[in-house]
Amino acid sequence: MNYKRIHTNGIECLEKLQGTDEWYWGSDYCSGDLYEAEELFQRHHTVSGNRLVFVKYPEGKVVEPVPGREGQYFGTPVYDDGAIMILLADFHQNKICVMRYEDDAQALECLLEMDRSEISDCYNLLVRTSPLYLSRDGNEGEYEILWPQRSTFQTEENETVFQREGDYLISTRWYEVPEYHEETMIRRYPSGELLERIPGQMMELPDRQKWIVG
Numbered sequence: 001m002n003y004k005r006i007h008t009n010g011i012e013c014l015e016k017l018q019g020t021d022e023w024y025w026g027s028d029y030c031s032g033d034l035y036e037a038e039e040l041f042q043r044h045h046t047v048s049g050n051r052l053v054f055v056k057y058p059e060g061k062v063v064e065p066v067p068g069r070e071g072q073y074f075g076t077p078v079y080d081d082g083a084i085m086i087l088l089a090d091f092h093q094n095k096i097c098v099m100r101y102e103d104d105a106q107a108l109e110c111l112l113e114m115d116r117s118e119i120s121d122c123y124n125l126l127v128r129t130s131p132l133y134l135s136r137d138g139n140e141g142e143y144e145i146l147w148p149q150r151s152t153f154q155t156e157e158n159e160t161v162f163q164r165e166g167d168y169l170i171s172t173r174w175y176e177v178p179e180y181h182e183e184t185m186i187r188r189y190p191s192g193e194l195l196e197r198i199p200g201q202m203m204e205l206p207d208r209q210k211w212i213v214g
Contacts, residue, residue, distance in 0.1 A: 004060050008053050017054065019079035019129055021206065024055045027074060034089060035123045037073040041091040050074055054084060056103070065101040065108050075122070080129040087127045087134075089116070098127055098134060098147070112147050119146060128164055133190075137161065145190045153192025156185075164189055172201060184212050 008014075008026060017023040030048045031037040041047045049068035054077075055061065066086060068074070075087035084101040096119070098112040112134065119125065124137040134147040143161050145151040155161065159173040169187040174180065186196040200214020 006055055006060050006062060008055070008062055009051075011051065011053050014055055017077060017079045017084065022057055023079060023084065024057060025052065025077055026055070027052050031073065034073055034075040034087075034125060035121065038089065038091065038122045041071070047071055047073060047091060052077065052086065054103075063101075063103060066099065076126055078127050078129050078132075080132045085111075085127050085129075085132060087125070089122055089125075091116075096122075096125070096134075098132075114147065119144070128162075130164060131166070133164060135161070143192060149190040151190040151192065153187075155192075159185065161187070168195070170202060182214065 011026040011028050014024040014026040017025045028051050030050050031040055037047050047070065049070050049072045051064065051068040052066065052074040053062055053064045065084070066088065071092040072088060072090045075089065077087065078085050082102065084103070086099040086101060088097045088099065090097065094116040096114040096116055097110055099108060100111050101108050119136055120138065124139070126135055128135055133145055136144040136146060141154055142152055143155050155171070156173055158175070159171050161169050161171040163170045167189050169189050169192065171185045171187065172182055173185055174182045182201045184198045184200060184202045185194060187194050198212050200212040202210055202212050204210050
């Protein structure tokens with residue numbers, strides 16, 4: 001039987017890193033997701049920092065650019081412009097950081113260090129592409145763009161913004177009446193102005209081509 005052994009020191013579940021076919025990532029989620037870890041810290045519980053590993057395909061190389069530490073917690077990473085983008089909350093320092101890791105150069109740099117008080121909480125705090133931006137969607141009917149520009153706009157019921165495409169934001173909205181269906185919505189970045197509604201759900205192909213199916 002032909003197989004390759006990948007040593008991740010206990011992290012057993014990997015998923016494809018958004019934005020590339022070359023990298024997979026995994027975390028141990030020892031204190032839940034980022035928002036759950038934040039809640040534990042605010043309730044004066046110890047937050048065991050989670051670990052974040054990346055595995056390169058096809059060679060199976062494992063890298064862990066930033067070691068996990070108590071009181072820190074990683075969010076969901078993405079891949080953009082030839083590098084891995086890492087979201088990290090440091091609860092002790094009251095900071096939100098976005099770091100860029102370039103594996104070929106073994107280089108790690110901080111792109112953003114934001115005071116935690118600038119956002120209401122870490123619920124659905126995500127790094128998005130492309131180009132890169134930091135957003136928060138707290139399910140209160142508002143979508144917040146936090147960096148590099150700052151903007152807040154109203155979203156519609158059951159609408160989820162999931163991607164940036166240059167000067168546009170792409171979102172999906174689902175309906176249950178008269179039967180379940182979805183539509184794709186195109187908004188302007190960063191204002192959120194609604195430009196177009198298209199029946200169907202968008203999917204991205206391996207060559208980055210986009211289809212709206214429905």
